[in-house]
Amino acid sequence: SQEEEPWDDEKFQELVESLPKAKGYYGPLYFYQGFWCPSFSFKGFISFQKYFQALDTDIILVSMPKSGTTWLKALIFSIANRHKFSLQDNPLLNLGPHSLVPFLESDLYLKTPNPNFENCPNHPRILSTHTPYASLPPSIKDDHSKCKIVYVCRNPMDVFISYWHYLGKLRTENMEPMSMDEGFEMFCQGIHGFGPFSDHVLGYWKANEENPNKILFLKYEDLKEDITFHVKELAKFLGFPFSKEEEDRGVVEEIARLCSFDSLKDLEVNKSGKSPLGYPNSVFFRNGEVGNWRNFLKPSMVEHWEKLLQEKFDKSGLTF
Ligand code: A3P
Numbered sequence: 001s002q003e004e005e006p007w008d009d010e011k012f013q014e015l016v017e018s019l020p021k022a023k024g025y026y027g028p029l030y031f032y033q034g035f036w037c038p039s040f041s042f043k044g045f046i047s048f049q050k051y052f053q054a055l056d057t058d059i060i061l062v063s064m065p066k067s068g069t070t071w072l073k074a075l076i077f078s079i080a081n082r083h084k085f086s087l088q089d090n091p092l093l094n095l096g097p098h099s100l101v102p103f104l105e106s107d108l109y110l111k112t113p114n115p116n117f118e119n120c121p122n123h124p125r126i127l128s129t130h131t132p133y134a135s136l137p138p139s140i141k142d143d144h145s146k147c148k149i150v151y152v153c154r155n156p157m158d159v160f161i162s163y164w165h166y167l168g169k170l171r172t173e174n175m176e177p178m179s180m181d182e183g184f185e186m187f188c189q190g191i192h193g194f195g196p197f198s199d200h201v202l203g204y205w206k207a208n209e210e211n212p213n214k215i216l217f218l219k220y221e222d223l224k225e226d227i228t229f230h231v232k233e234l235a236k237f238l239g240f241p242f243s244k245e246e247e248d249r250g251v252v253e254e255i256a257r258l259c260s261f262d263s264l265k266d267l268e269v270n271k272s273g274k275s276p277l278g279y280p281n282s283v284f285f286r287n288g289e290v291g292n293w294r295n296f297l298k299p300s301m302v303e304h305w306e307k308l309l310q311e312k313f314d315k316s317g318l319t320f
Contacts, residue, residue, distance in 0.1 A: 047113035058066035073097035133203035154220035157293035
């Protein structure tokens with residue numbers, strides 16, 4: 001147990017010193033178990049991986065940063081809790097999605113190897129992580145574990161553009177700005193938080209192919225195209241299907257509307273509130289468009305990406 005194996009700073013420091021490092025867009029990255037972990041959440045990730053015990057009722061939302069995490073947090077929370085309160089009393093109206101659905105490595109386990117889940121803001125637990133599939137704690141992936149994983153991915157060029165703007169907003173005065181060219185180069189090399197992108201996405205894509213009842217694989221663009229269908233699919237997958245009566249009453253559409261970009265962005269809590277990490281909630285809402293990369297990337301960058309995408313994803317059957 002955590003009591004028997006205390007938080008060992010010395011061992012942790014040794015581990016950190018042994019790892020390849022890179023300058024990220026926003027603080028250093030450490031290369032560990034095949035992915036680039038942001039240094040600020042590395043300790044949290046290590047304890048999450050080591051100590052987290054999944055419950056059968058857990059819902060674990062996974063994503064690459066900037067793939068639609070905030071949206072899915074709002075949707076899953078609202079679907080799973082819709083019988084506890086009316087939509088007018090939904091805590092989402094007063095608390096940001098990141099306060100209601102905490103991140104495991106960069107929130108709950110950030111400062112302690114033994115977080116108190118009694119204080120988890122939602123029950124059954126809805127938790128979130130950016131950890132690649134291969135590095136998830138065994139208790140989540142265990143054959144006997146009935147917890148559910150929802151994975152959301154997004155076109156990598158939109159992810160990159162979203163990330164670049166997001167990190168630009170979080171940059172403090174003592175950090176050097178990073179040009180889009182430099183950021184793009186790093187993204188292509190897979191050197192970005194929880195990258196490489198292709199390994200992350202393909203890890204969950206394959207896991208979903210092997211175990212579709214446990215892992216739901218969603219695309220941001222598909223949700224944008226038909227949110228009603230996907231809210232129903234999500235509810236079914238999570239074990240909270242909408243009844244005919246609820247559908248007739250328009251509950252699906254109400255949840256979709258409440259969690260839409262325009263509705264969340266305009267809430268006071270998301271205009272002036274802060275996330276558990278102390279980031280302004282507003283940084284999680286930019287424009288929520290599909291294909292916004294077209295306004296930013298040069299033709300040579302697009303060509304480069306298309307080639308990379310072909311190389312990495314062609315055999316998988318996954319398209320963007
Ligand atoms: P853009 O920067 O392209 O606008 P994450 O939540 O994973 O950090 O991703 C953030 C991205 O999702 C941002 O993309 C943000 O605007 C968009 N987003 C946030 N809330 C959304 C919502 N309710 N619906 C659609 N997109 C949303």
